[in-house]
Amino acid sequence: MSLLTPSHSRNASTSTTFVPDELITEMLPYLTVKALIRFRCVCKSWNSFISDPTFVKLHLHRSSQKANFTLVSFNGSVVSFTSLRMFENPPIVSTLPTYQLRDEELVGSCNGLLCLVGRSYVDGNTEMWFRFWNPATRIISQRLGLLHNNNVVFSFHFTFGYCKSTNTYKVVALTRTNVRVFTLQDNTWRDIPNCYVTCSSSAVYMSGSVFWLEITNIYVTDYEYDYKIITPKQIAIISIDLDSEILYGHHPPEDFNEVPFVAPNLSVLEDCLCLSHDSKRTHFVIWQMKECGVDDCWTQFLKISYHNLQLQLNYRFSVEDFRLLPLCLSEKNDTVLLTNIFIEVEILGYGSVLASSKRPDQRKIENLKKFLRMTDSSSNKFMQPTIPKFDGFYEYWAKLMENFLRSKEMWNLVEDEVTASPQN
Amino acid sequence: MAEEVSSQMNSLSISETNPSSSATISLVSGDDIVFKVEPTIAKEMETVQSFIDETDGKITTIPLPNISSHDLPYVIEYCEKSIAGKITKEFEAEFVKKLNNEEVKELFLAANYLNIKKLLDFLSQVIADRIANKSVEYVRRYFGIENDFTPEEEAKLREELAWTFTGVDPDDEDEN
Numbered sequence: 135m136s137l138l139t140p141s142h143s144r145n146a147s148t149s150t151t152f153v154p155d156e157l158i159t160e161m162l163p164y165l166t167v168k169a170l171i172r173f174r175c176v177c178k179s180w181n182s183f184i185s186d187p188t189f190v191k192l193h194l195h196r197s198s199q200k201a202n203f204t205l206v207s208f209n210g211s212v213v214s215f216t217s218l219r220m221f222e223n224p225p226i227v228s229t230l231p232t233y234q235l236r237d238e239e240l241v242g243s244c245n246g247l248l249c250l251v252g253r254s255y256v257d258g259n260t261e262m263w264f265r266f267w268n269p270a271t272r273i274i275s276q277r278l279g280l281l282h283n284n285n286v287v288f289s290f291h292f293t294f295g296y297c298k299s300t301n302t303y304k305v306v307a308l309t310r311t312n313v314r315v316f317t318l319q320d321n322t323w324r325d326i327p328n329c330y331v332t333c334s335s336s337a338v339y340m341s342g343s344v345f346w347l348e349i350t351n352i353y354v355t356d357y358e359y360d361y362k363i364i365t366p367k368q369i370a371i372i373s374i375d376l377d378s379e380i381l382y383g384h385h386p387p388e389d390f391n392e393v394p395f396v397a398p399n400l401s402v403l404e405d406c407l408c409l410s411h412d413s414k415r416t417h418f419v420i421w422q423m424k425e426c427g428v429d430d431c432w433t434q435f436l437k438i439s440y441h442n443l444q445l446q447l448n449y450r451f452s453v454e455d456f457r458l459l460p461l462c463l464s465e466k467n468d469t470v471l472l473t474n475i476f477i478e479v480e481i482l483g484y485g486s487v488l489a490s491s492k493r494p495d496q497r498k499i500e501n502l503k504k505f506l507r508m509t510d511s512s513s514n515k516f517m518q519p520t521i522p523k524f525d526g527f528y529e530y531w532a533k534l535m536e537n538f539l540r541s542k543e544m545w546n547l548v549e550d551e552v553t554a555s556p557q558n
Numbered sequence: 559m560a561e562e563v564s565s566q567m568n569s570l571s572i573s574e575t576n577p578s579s580s581a582t583i584s585l586v587s588g589d590d591i592v593f594k595v596e597p598t599i600a601k602e603m604e605t606v607q608s609f610i611d612e613t614d615g616k617i618t619t620i621p622l623p624n625i626s627s628h629d630l631p632y633v634i635e636y637c638e639k640s641i642a643g644k645i646t647k648e649f650e651a652e653f654v655k656k657l658n659n660e661e662v663k664e665l666f667l668a669a670n671y672l673n674i675k676k677l678l679d680f681l682s683q684v685i686a687d688r689i690a691n692k693s694v695e696y697v698r699r700y701f702g703i704e705n706d707f708t709p710e711e712e713a714k715l716r717e718e719l720a721w722t723f724t725g726v727d728p729d730d731e732d733e734n
Binding site: 152161164166171173174176272 | 686
């Protein structure tokens with residue numbers, strides 16, 4: 135670790151206890167982002183030390199104990215929860231600087247960075263671009279990774295992840311015809327050869343790889359997932375390692391022997407890949423992949439009836455009602471937050487249900503719902519004064535962009551925006 | 559709690575090192591007060607333990623010139639709790655409550671000198687929490703750092719980082 139540059143200006147003879155520079159540098163990573171950035175004004179050596187990539191990494195390491203999960207609402211506000219204390223503490227709310235990002239939506243978050251995708255439609259062509267935003271340091275990139283899509287029928291699905299070996303971020307784009315990887319460092323797209331995606335559902339990022347579901351050996355002429363024409367053996371999980379850009383195939387759990395009538399989903403809980411699906415229209419099942427490798431090791435994490443979920447299923451019993459997705463686990467692993475993914479606006483407002491093998495705590499649910507509702511109506515509450523932009527120097531920009539966010543880090547940012555207390 | 563520590567200190571202090579009591583380790587503070595501790599406590603202090611190891615356990619009286627008899631009992635208390643596995647959030651909160659800002663710094667130095675990782679980490683967090691909402695000027699005073707920016711440089715930087723200057727506690731001159 136680089137230390138503060140030797141300072142001749144330290145005054146060791148004052149009555150207060152003298153703390154040597156190398157010890158101060160031990161303490162600095164414990165500070166919150168907002169304080170750190172303010173303390174760049176203390177002196178020159180603090181300024182350069184705090185801006186140093188080595189320090190930023192150290193700080194990221196220090197503050198990344200437990201992942202947040204992030205929700206984004208339609209009006210552009212980002213809601214972030216610490217899964218550690220999601221019921222006890224209010225979520226963190228910050229609103230995207232909408233005057234800049236009118237047409238952009240959230241792709242995902244990784245190490246505290248948010249990846250946004252923007253779209254514009256001109257003469258039947260879609261133009262897409264990405265921005266990378268660090269809400270904690272208030273730094274946002276320019277439009278990067280421009281993509282054109284001449285065939286509007288083939289929509290893209292994007293996933294955002296971190297590539298450790300090169301210390302850069304990547305976006306994986308899945309379309310019906312191919313897989314492409316965008317590398318932030320070079321601002322380039324690369325096609326992954328010999329890779330065809332069929333009927334892919336949502337993809338997820340987990341520890342250096344992006345995973346998605348695929349129906350193998352089938353030619354699907356339209357988007358509809360049709361459980362009547364596929365067998366369980368045809369459902370496979372594909373992953374791409376972001377370091378090597380090599381593809382891997384994984385088998386679903388052994389006991390996954392019946393094709394659910396709505397498409398299964400992938401998600402990440404507790405750093406484990408999860409496969410969740412409906413079972414016979416009566417139960418919701420979550421499998422967890424405990425070990426990812428040659429012999430993927432699956433365990434059934436949860437099987438719960440819709441009745442016990444206290445899920446107010448629509449009497450229509452339509453497909454939409456069953457498209458549940460686990461979002462995160464509570465600290466004691468006794469409660470999982472589920473959402474209905476079909477109608478996006480309902481993710482934040484009303485579609486969130488809590489499942490527990492025990493009785494869900496009604497008070498906690500109410501607290502959470504209250505906040506989800508509040509965040510839904512919080513448009514433009516949080517104004518960004520000046521947002522530094524990516525100026526083309528990746529190295530410099532990257533060091534500013536790197537984490538700094540995570541868990542309690544964002545609390546300072548929004549201290550004035552969250553007014554109500556969930557405890558009451 | 560503070561009283562307990564000090565009474566214990568009196569009973570232990572100024573007892574000349576006794577070669578027969580080899581079961582305990584004597585820690586001698588900078589102001590020549592002797593604190594007898596169990597060898598398990600010494601193990602928590604890497605600096606002390608490596609001293610003992612180097613001499614094959616023959617020397618059990620360790621001079622700690624950099625640590626005052628005011629600070630040493632706190633360090634010992636923390637190590638005792640650590641061995642007992644009783645470092646709880648409640649204990650830490652109580653422990654910190656007793657310390658003013660100068661004492662926190664002194665203990666921070668002591669933890670570093672004795673190489674007690676847990677205590678060092680804990681005190682890092684304590685200092686960080688205590689200065690997190692403070693002004694730049696407060697931090698300079700707290701660490702005795704001289705501002706080497708020109709007024710123009712500082713003004714420019716402050717303007718650039720203006721958003722981080724909201725919600726800063728007003729400086730309290732008596733606090734330190």
